[in-house]
Each structure stands twice: as C-alpha cells, then as structure tokens.
Amino acid sequence: MSEGFGKGCHLHLIDGSAFIFRAYHALPPLTRKSDGLPVGAVAGFCNMLWKYVSDEHGSAAPTHAAVIFDHSSKTFRNEIYDLYKANRPEPPEDLRPQFPLTRDATRAFNIACIEIEGYEADDIIATLSCQAREAGGSATIISSDKDLMQLVGDGVDMLDPIKGKLIGPEEVREKFGVGPDRVVDVQALAGDSVDNVPGAPGIGIKTAAQLINDYGDLDTLLARAAEIKQPKRRQTLIDHADQIRISKRLVELDCKTPLDFTLQSLEVRDPDAETLLGFLTEMEFRTLTTRVADRLGAEAPAVTAAPASEAPAAPDQPQFDSASYQTVRDIETLDQWIAAIRETGHVAIDTETTGLDDMRADPVGICLATAPGTACYIPFGHVEGEAGDGLFATAPSLAPDQLTQDQVLSALKPVLEDPSILKIGQNLKYDWKILARQGIRMAPLADTMLMSYALNAGTHNHGMDELAERYLGHKCIPIKELIGSGKSQITFAQVPIDKATPYAAEDADVTLRLWQHFAPMMPVEKVSTVYETLERPMVPVLADMEMAGIRVDGGHLGRMSNAFAQKMAQLEDEIHELAGEKFNVGSPKQLGEILFGKLGMEGGKQGKTGAYSTSADVLEDLAVSHDLPARVLDWRQISKLKSTYTDALQGHVNPDTGRVHTSYSIAGAQTGRLASTEPNLQNIPVRSEEGRRIREAFVATEGYRLVSLDYSQIELRILAHVADIPALKQAFRDGIDIHAMTASQMFNVPVEGMDPMIRRQAKAINFGVIYGISGFGLSRNLRIPRAEAQDFINTYFERFPEIRAYMDKTVEDAKRDGFVTTLFGRRINTPGINQSGPAAGGARRAAINAPIQGAAADIIRRAMIRMPAAIRDLPARMLLQVHDELVFEVEESAVDDLIAAARQVMEGAAEPAIKLSVPLIVDAGAGMNWAEAH
DNA sequence: GCCCTCACG
DNA sequence: GACGTACGTGAGGGCT
Structure with missing residues (x-):
C-alpha cells in the first residue's frame, strides 16, 4: 500500500488532451501580441485549469490531482491493429506548437503533469484510478470521454467538465445500455469510427447492448452466436468474431501501465504565485494574469509583495474598487465631470431606470466613466418612504440631496449631443431611447455589445456580465442584490442611493474598460468595416422604429379572441367525446398517452424524455385515418393564434402611445439577422387563412396607409452570386x-x-x-x-455542380479559420466545426447557411441605415423589419412616392460595396392594414 | 427552468 | 436500424 495515499484520500485525474482540444475549438484563434505565437488553446486551457483550481469542489475536494496527456500517437494498440486511430486527422497546424506549452502551464499551476511514451492518457488514468481504489481511496476522472466510462464504479466516478455533471454507473448505463463492467463488450461490438475500432459491421450501441444483456457477456455471446435468431446478425457475429475480439483489446484500458512515481507524489499543492504569474505574463494573458494576481494576492498575503502590485500585465488598469465611485449630488461636482469629459473626448454612460421596458421606464440616475476606475453616479429620481401597503402607506417622495432630473439632463445634453464627444455604452439602444424620450438624441456612439458581436458572433453572447467576466475577469454585482426578484421586487428608484452608486457606477466603469479592450482589436481582426457600417449605425435607426411603434386594433383582436375561445370549447368537447374521457388537450403528454396508449394508434415515436411525440407532422399522418388527431390539429392552431397573438398582443399596447412597440436585438442572432422581442413582430401569422386575419389588426392611422416592401428570393439570389452558378444567375437575370x-x-x-x-x-x-x-x-x-x-x-x-463546390469550400474555410464571412465581411464564428460525431453535422450546415442568411441580413441592414435620409422629405416612417421585408406608415397621398424611394434604396443596398451578378428585386404593396399591404 | 410545440423568414 | 439531421429566431403552456 502506497504510503500516504489511503482511506479518505480522493484523487482527481484530469484528461489533459480533452481540455486542449476543447479549448482550441471553443476559442477564436488568438496569437501572442509580441511575436504572433498561436496561444488560443493555451489560453483556454489555462482558463479551464484556473476555473478548476478556484472551484471549491465541496465534499469531493481532491487531496491528490494530476493532469494526464497523450505522449505520442503510436502506442501498443498499433501493434494489435495497425489501423487503430489511422483515420485521425493531424492536429491543426496552429495547435501543434501549443502542446508543449500546455504541459508548461500545468506545471506552472503546480499540478502533477504526466505522460508516458507508448501509452495513451486513458491507460494512465485507468492505472491510477485502479491504484487509488486498491489503496482504499477514491478517484474522479475529469473528462467526458466515453472510452473512460468503463472505469466508473466502486469509488471511481467521472465529472463532465463542460456540463458540470457527475457521471456514475447510472449515467453510464444510460449511455451504453449496460453497466460499466460490460461497457468494453458493447464498444467491442459497436466499434468506433473516430478511433477506427472496427467492431461488428452493422451493429451499433443499441443492438450491442441488447445482445450483451441477452447473453451476459461478450465471450458467451460469441460462443453461442449460432443461437441468434436474426440470420443477418448471427452471420455477422460468426464471420467477424476475431475482429470483435481484437476490437475488445483495443477499447479495453490497461490498468497495468508501468509508473515511475507514487500516488503520494500527486498530492495537491498550492500554486506558487511567482511561477504561475511568470508563466501567464510570458504568454501575455492580461486578463487571466490580473485575475490570478487578484485572487492570490487577496488570499495569500504572504506573497502579495510579488504578484498583485507587480503584475506587469496591466500596470495602467486599476483594480475594481466600488468604494472609489463618486455620488454626484450638486451642480459644481457635475460640472467638474462634464469638464473632465470634454477633456478626454469620450465618456462611458449608463442610465438607471424604473424598469426594463425602455418605452415605459423613467430614468432615475445616470452613471459616467471617463477612465478605468474613474466613475460616478448622478441620482435624480430616487424615492424614499415606505411604499408599504394598507391605509397608512406614505406616498413615496423624492429622496433628499439629489439634483433634479431637469438640472442633470440640461447640464448633460450639450455633451451627449456634442459631435466631438464619443458616448460609449453597452447596449446603447436602450439608453438612447430612454434619453430620446427626454429630448436628447445622443451622438456619436460606441457600443461594446456590438463590438463584441462584430468580433465574436457565434462564440458567446454579448451581455455585459458575460463580457466583463470573460474579458476583464470581473464579476459584476447582480442587480438582484439591489432590487430583489419575483413578487417582492422593487424598482431602481427605491434603492437607497448609497447602495445604488457602487452598482451603477460599476456598469459605466466596466463599459469603459470593455471599450478600451475591444477598440484596438477591431482593425487587427478586420471587423471595423462591419462594425462601422452594419452595427453602429443601426442603433438610432432601430430606436426610431421602435419608438414609432405600430397601431393595433385591440377591438379586432378581442373579437377574434372570443370567437377562438368558442371554437376551442367546441373542439374540446368533440375531442373528449372521441377520446372517451376528459383530458387537457394542451398537454402533449396526456395527448400522447390517449393516442398511443389508450387508443393504441400506430406510429408513436418516443423522444429522449420517453414522451410520445405529438408534433404536427405526427398528427397529420394519424389524421388520415382518425378524427381525433385532426381535431387536435385544429384546436392547436386556434389555441396558438389565441394565446400567442390575439390575447397577448392586446397586452402589449402601450397606454401612452396606443401602439405596440417591439424591441429588436441587434446582437441576438448569430448570422446578423435582427430578432424581435416583447412582442415578437417577426412571426405574425401569414401562412394560414385564419392566421392572416390577425394581420388585419395591424392598421394605419387615419389618413395613412401601411406599405410593405420585401425582397424577392434574396437568399437564392445571394447563393447564385456567391456560389457563381451560371444557370441560376441567368434565370434571375431573365426574371423567370x-x-x-x-x-x-x-x-x-x-x-x-x-x-x-x-x-x-x-x-x-x-x-x-x-x-x-x-x-x-x-x-x-x-x-x-x-x-x-x-x-x-x-x-x-x-x-448545378457549383453548389457542391461552394459548400465544400465554405466548410473548409470554417475548419481552417474557425469562422465564415459574408460578402460584406461579417464574421460568424463556427465553434464545433472540427468536432466529430453528430454535432459536427449541425455545425457544418450552420456554416453553409451562415454566409447566405448573413449576407441577406447585411443587405437589409444597409437599406435600413440609408432609409431615413431617403424618405426624409416624405410624410412617412419606417416601422418594422421582418428579415426580408420593411413595413412603413405613410400618408395616403405619398404612397407611390414612398414605394419608389424605398424600393430604390432596397434594390441598390448591396452597392457600392458589392456589385451583385444578379438583380435584387423588391415587391411592394399598400393598404389599410398589414394583411392588405403584404 | 426545461421541454414541447408552433408562429415567422 | 450505430447516432441524428435542413438554417435562423421568440413565445406560450405544461410539468417538475
């Protein structure tokens, strides 16, 4: 028994190679600034290790730990089967130099770093976990590799580092259909295309598990293969018995790897601050260096002398310090801030309001930041006094010691509208609208959310908390800590000012730092043009559209709701009659049990949750021979129209304007499309006759008309152009x-x-x-x-052979670069394109689609940005965008002029950046309501 | 909070 | 019959 490792000890075994590949594919290619050395995977690897090291791990905290790597591709398995892993592609060119660096990183974190010539990491992990178990301790394997699942059980479990999910015998059984001890038998039969383990042809995991469960184990199965009923399966097993046995030796992990160290030597050690910071600095990982220095400095005062203050990565970046933020309560101090803004020429701004709906919320304060760590909060709408309940609740009154809203906004307006001062914000459209409702039209603008979108679309989301954590290593104060959540939630106006300042000013501080982080990257990453021409100018254009809103006839909707309610009740009665019992028609679960259980209909497909699918295409098939599913389809259609549209839309009418104001996310969709929320006005029904009547409720004001213009076949035209398909291009030119x-x-x-x-x-x-x-x-x-x-x-x-060529090239680009681009340079990252397995198929299709959908999105954005100037002299407003359609409201007399002007902008929107080899054609219509206009 | 279903381009 | 599969969205209702 190895001395020092025994009962109560817990060993963590980290699958290093998996970490590296995960890091490589999850992150955009990143190079070291000073010399261009590719370090993206190392950066991701270090982040993952840091996350792992900082994790408390709770009761499963390790006493011992090691990171295990593959040493080289040739192992003893190649002697058993020379084609083992033969179809593994070579690692990408820019990943190879990073392998040794990840070893260095592991050592810098002071974690044991293990690799042995001729052995795969999996075998070392197997050997170590066996030893840990035999010594009376336990082990956790940090990996999601299914090949390691055979090791689970009796003191050994796995932890999927991505999902944070613990994998025990139950989870293994779920995946393989057998317990961990029979996993190798199933794998031997099923084979593995990734590792090139042959297995038995035509037999997959499902069948393999069934066979093993029927016969107990692989040897018995092969010995009694002749008894198998299905002739084809029987023959396969008999013919390939040797190949299956070889496969088993390939998948079975070796617990007897010779090791020249003891378990005891893997004892967990704290990282040495100097070593670790030295390595991170050398790699030039600014954010992580700061983060690590922060943590080690705070928790280990003994070593503060070296790291925290001397961390060379960010000498000019002060720590976040909420105590340093100023609360501005008098006009003199406000004037000083304004002078400072005029001095620097830029300011980060964030407005605090009474709610999330920028068409209804009122401002309660404004935060400004002029430099990292230099930020203030200017409250003017905070209230005090118990809101309370009952008769004695005092009406809230303005808290003392605040400037008035008028004082603050009048003082700031000249700065906010000054064309020589850049206003920096995160999701500025929100703040822009809040201020526009107070008569301030901010310009010029920089938006960190949109910068991140131009740089990182497809990689991660672009909310402030996410960006702060990712790029500044800073966790923002959650708003919930101030306003609570759920029923007891208060508004920001009710937050005491001394509590509001640290939160509010921090947002401006973070925004400013993000801007400093992103701004220099834009030209380097070649996304400046996209940001400047397709993102930044959208803010005021969309804000104006959203503020305009669209008139909705509530009476029309209400009448439809009533009619739908009656029809639904009638259908429900019929459905219950046909089913022979009452049940909730809206519950897919109950419906599935009625159709496939009680009534025994054929064709029940069960999904992964075990529930029967009752989706429309399933019901349509059943409807051919049964009445009940046909009625359910009718009921579903009406139910959808009622709940999502006729009911919900009435609640979205703004009481002040009497109109419906959607909000467009500029950075929501991966491809450059907009997304419409609260309410979504991009999915108003049109395909069914019943649904189309809902569009009649979207109406023009008296004396006005709604006009709709939409691109005809824009995505196919783009495909014809980018894939250069002569037949398709000619057809579009000929207008057929x-x-x-x-x-x-x-x-x-x-x-x-x-x-x-x-x-x-x-x-x-x-x-x-x-x-x-x-x-x-x-x-x-x-x-x-x-x-x-x-x-x-x-x-x-x-x-059309050119299409295949286009698809292949696009996928190739994505695999090489980690992103695809549209005609206009928009970059859409494609993480997961180099994965294997079913997930890769989806990533492939997304990569093929993105440049086409994205270019169409770019074109309509260009049109929208030019539109305000083009229709300036017309009595018209742009109201809605629905991906390839723009909806306007225009005075009756100017309908034709508007159509002419808007069409010209839309049809020429690609130019002059791109001269398309096919024409863009726009169809137009006008009417009293959207149904007539479309 | 997740799943299912369904509305749109 | 190895797996799962058209791309991109948002919202409502059921269920845990």
Whole structure:
C-alpha cells in the first residue's frame, strides 16, 4: 500500500488532451501580441485549469490531482491493429506548437503533469484510478470521454467538465445500455469510427447492448452466436468474431501501465504565485494574469509583495474598487465631470431606470466613466418612504440631496449631443431611447455589445456580465442584490442611493474598460468595416422604429379572441367525446398517452424524455385515418393564434402611445439577422387563412396607409452570386420563375404547363440547399422515401455542380479559420466545426447557411441605415423589419412616392460595396392594414 | 427552468 | 436500424 495515499484520500485525474482540444475549438484563434505565437488553446486551457483550481469542489475536494496527456500517437494498440486511430486527422497546424506549452502551464499551476511514451492518457488514468481504489481511496476522472466510462464504479466516478455533471454507473448505463463492467463488450461490438475500432459491421450501441444483456457477456455471446435468431446478425457475429475480439483489446484500458512515481507524489499543492504569474505574463494573458494576481494576492498575503502590485500585465488598469465611485449630488461636482469629459473626448454612460421596458421606464440616475476606475453616479429620481401597503402607506417622495432630473439632463445634453464627444455604452439602444424620450438624441456612439458581436458572433453572447467576466475577469454585482426578484421586487428608484452608486457606477466603469479592450482589436481582426457600417449605425435607426411603434386594433383582436375561445370549447368537447374521457388537450403528454396508449394508434415515436411525440407532422399522418388527431390539429392552431397573438398582443399596447412597440436585438442572432422581442413582430401569422386575419389588426392611422416592401428570393439570389452558378444567375437575370427553372433542369420537363407538384419539389430542394441539405431532411419535408429524396439531391448537384463546390469550400474555410464571412465581411464564428460525431453535422450546415442568411441580413441592414435620409422629405416612417421585408406608415397621398424611394434604396443596398451578378428585386404593396399591404 | 410545440423568414 | 439531421429566431403552456 502506497504510503500516504489511503482511506479518505480522493484523487482527481484530469484528461489533459480533452481540455486542449476543447479549448482550441471553443476559442477564436488568438496569437501572442509580441511575436504572433498561436496561444488560443493555451489560453483556454489555462482558463479551464484556473476555473478548476478556484472551484471549491465541496465534499469531493481532491487531496491528490494530476493532469494526464497523450505522449505520442503510436502506442501498443498499433501493434494489435495497425489501423487503430489511422483515420485521425493531424492536429491543426496552429495547435501543434501549443502542446508543449500546455504541459508548461500545468506545471506552472503546480499540478502533477504526466505522460508516458507508448501509452495513451486513458491507460494512465485507468492505472491510477485502479491504484487509488486498491489503496482504499477514491478517484474522479475529469473528462467526458466515453472510452473512460468503463472505469466508473466502486469509488471511481467521472465529472463532465463542460456540463458540470457527475457521471456514475447510472449515467453510464444510460449511455451504453449496460453497466460499466460490460461497457468494453458493447464498444467491442459497436466499434468506433473516430478511433477506427472496427467492431461488428452493422451493429451499433443499441443492438450491442441488447445482445450483451441477452447473453451476459461478450465471450458467451460469441460462443453461442449460432443461437441468434436474426440470420443477418448471427452471420455477422460468426464471420467477424476475431475482429470483435481484437476490437475488445483495443477499447479495453490497461490498468497495468508501468509508473515511475507514487500516488503520494500527486498530492495537491498550492500554486506558487511567482511561477504561475511568470508563466501567464510570458504568454501575455492580461486578463487571466490580473485575475490570478487578484485572487492570490487577496488570499495569500504572504506573497502579495510579488504578484498583485507587480503584475506587469496591466500596470495602467486599476483594480475594481466600488468604494472609489463618486455620488454626484450638486451642480459644481457635475460640472467638474462634464469638464473632465470634454477633456478626454469620450465618456462611458449608463442610465438607471424604473424598469426594463425602455418605452415605459423613467430614468432615475445616470452613471459616467471617463477612465478605468474613474466613475460616478448622478441620482435624480430616487424615492424614499415606505411604499408599504394598507391605509397608512406614505406616498413615496423624492429622496433628499439629489439634483433634479431637469438640472442633470440640461447640464448633460450639450455633451451627449456634442459631435466631438464619443458616448460609449453597452447596449446603447436602450439608453438612447430612454434619453430620446427626454429630448436628447445622443451622438456619436460606441457600443461594446456590438463590438463584441462584430468580433465574436457565434462564440458567446454579448451581455455585459458575460463580457466583463470573460474579458476583464470581473464579476459584476447582480442587480438582484439591489432590487430583489419575483413578487417582492422593487424598482431602481427605491434603492437607497448609497447602495445604488457602487452598482451603477460599476456598469459605466466596466463599459469603459470593455471599450478600451475591444477598440484596438477591431482593425487587427478586420471587423471595423462591419462594425462601422452594419452595427453602429443601426442603433438610432432601430430606436426610431421602435419608438414609432405600430397601431393595433385591440377591438379586432378581442373579437377574434372570443370567437377562438368558442371554437376551442367546441373542439374540446368533440375531442373528449372521441377520446372517451376528459383530458387537457394542451398537454402533449396526456395527448400522447390517449393516442398511443389508450387508443393504441400506430406510429408513436418516443423522444429522449420517453414522451410520445405529438408534433404536427405526427398528427397529420394519424389524421388520415382518425378524427381525433385532426381535431387536435385544429384546436392547436386556434389555441396558438389565441394565446400567442390575439390575447397577448392586446397586452402589449402601450397606454401612452396606443401602439405596440417591439424591441429588436441587434446582437441576438448569430448570422446578423435582427430578432424581435416583447412582442415578437417577426412571426405574425401569414401562412394560414385564419392566421392572416390577425394581420388585419395591424392598421394605419387615419389618413395613412401601411406599405410593405420585401425582397424577392434574396437568399437564392445571394447563393447564385456567391456560389457563381451560371444557370441560376441567368434565370434571375431573365426574371423567370426560379423554382420552375430548377424543376425543368432537374426533371427535364418544360417550364410551360409544369405540374405544380414538380415545382413544389424543386422549391423544397432550393430551400434545402440553403440550409445544408440532407436526404433525410428533404424526405421528411416532402414526405417521400429517403432514397428518392437522395436521388433528387444527387441530380441537383449534377445539374448545378457549383453548389457542391461552394459548400465544400465554405466548410473548409470554417475548419481552417474557425469562422465564415459574408460578402460584406461579417464574421460568424463556427465553434464545433472540427468536432466529430453528430454535432459536427449541425455545425457544418450552420456554416453553409451562415454566409447566405448573413449576407441577406447585411443587405437589409444597409437599406435600413440609408432609409431615413431617403424618405426624409416624405410624410412617412419606417416601422418594422421582418428579415426580408420593411413595413412603413405613410400618408395616403405619398404612397407611390414612398414605394419608389424605398424600393430604390432596397434594390441598390448591396452597392457600392458589392456589385451583385444578379438583380435584387423588391415587391411592394399598400393598404389599410398589414394583411392588405403584404 | 426545461421541454414541447408552433408562429415567422 | 450505430447516432441524428435542413438554417435562423421568440413565445406560450405544461410539468417538475
């Protein structure tokens, strides 16, 4: 028994290679500033190690720990089977030099760093976990690698570091269908395409688990293979018995790896501040260095002399110190801040308000920051006095010792509108609208959220808390600590000013620091043009659209709601009658049990939660021969229309304006599209007749008309251009029906007198191509056999070979660069594109789609940005955007002028940046309501 | 808070 | 019958 490691000891085994690849693919390529050395994976690796080291781990805290790496690709398994891992691609060029650095990093963290020639990390992990168990201790393997799951059980478990999920015998059983002790048997049968373990052809995990459960173990199964009922399966096992046995030796981990160290030597040690900071500084990881110095300085005063103050990474970045923020309560101090702003030429600004709805909330204070650590809060709307309940509640009155709103805004207005002073904000559209409602139109603007979006779309979200943590290593004060949550939530106006200042001023401070962080990166990463031409100018344009809102006829909606309620009640009665019992039609779970359980209908598909799917396409199939599912479909449609639209929309009418004001997220969608929220006005029904009537409730003011202009087939046109497909381009130039043309090319039929069914199929394929088509997807969409769908796709690629070339190139770009770009330079990161397994398919399709969807989004953004100037002299306002459609409200007499002006802007929106080789065509309509205009 | 379902381009 | 699959969104209701 190894001395010192025994009962009560707990060993953590970190799968180093998994950490590296995860880090590499999760992060954009990053290089060391001074010499261009690629260090992205090292940075991610260090962040993960730091996160791991700082974690408390609770009761599972390790007494011993090690990071284990693969040493080289050739191991004893290649002697058993020379093709083992033969189809593993070489690691990317920019990852290779980072491997030794991750070893250095591990040592810098003072964690044992282990690799042994000729052995895979998995075998070392197996050996160490066996030893830990035998010594009477326990072990946790930090990895999500399924190959390690065979080790689970009896004192050994796994922790998925990404999901933070503990993997025990139950989870293993869920994955493999057998307990950990039989995992190798299942793997031997199923094989593994990633590691090139052959297994038995045609047998996957499901079948393998079933066989093992039936026969007990692999040896018994192979010995009694002749008894298997299914002839094909029996023959496979008999024919491939040797191959299966070899596979088992490949997947079975070796617990007897010779080790030249003891468990005791893996004892957990605190990192040495100097060593660790030295390494991080050398790598030039500013953020992490600061973060580590912070922590080690605070917790280990003995070593503060070295790191915290001398951390060279950020000499000019003061620590966050909420005590240093100033509360501005008099006009002299405010004037001093204004003078400081005029001095620096820029200011970070954040408004505090009474709520989240920027069309209803009132401002209660403004924060400013002029330099990191130099920030203030100017309260003017805080109240005091118990809001309380009952008769004796005092009406809240303004808290003392505040400037008035008028004083503050009058003093700031000249600065906020001064064209020589840059206003920096995080999600500035919000603050812009709050101030615009007080008569201040801020300009010019810098928005850190949009900078992050231009740099990092696809990698992570762009909220302030996320950015602060990621790029400044700083955790923001959660707003909940001030205003609470749920029923007892108060507004920011009720927060005592002395509590408000640290929170509020911190937001401005963080914003300023983020701006300093992002601004120099923009030209280096070549995203300045996108930010300047497609992101930043959207803020005032969208703010004006949102403030304009659209008139909604509440009476019309109310009448529809009533009619829907009646119809639903009637359908419910019929459904209960047909089911023979009452149940909640709106519960998919109950419905599934009725249809597939009680009534025993065929075709019940169970998802991963074990519930039957009752989605529309399932019900449609059932509806062919049963009444009940048909009624449910009707009920569902009406229920959706009522709850999501006719009911909910009435609640979104703003009492002050009598109109509905949506909010557009500029940085929400990965591709550059906008997203509309609260309410979502980008998914108002149109496809069904019933639904289209909801659009009649969106109306023009008296004397006005609604005008809708939309791009015709914009994504297909972009595809024709970027993939350079002569046949498609010519068809668009000639203005012929594109789907009919496709059908004609594919099925060799004339366009004249074409069967509508044929055209419909061609249309589905055209759309499918944009989405990264698969035979499965097309077959489901068209409800045709999969082989037939695959034939269509093959024919399509034969007729239009350029499309295949485009797809391949796009995926190749994504794999090499970690991102794809649109025609206008928008960058969409593609994390996960280099993964293997089913997840890779999705990433592939997303990468193919992104440049097309993204370019369309860029084009309409360009049009929207130019629109205000183009329609300035017309009595018209732009109200809504629905991806390829713009909706305006215009005086009746100016409808034609508006259509002409807006169409010209939209059709020419790509120019002069891009001269498309196909024309952009815009269709237009006008009417009293949206249904008529569209 | 997650899942299912469904509205749109 | 190894797996799961068209791309991008937001919202409401059920259920735990």
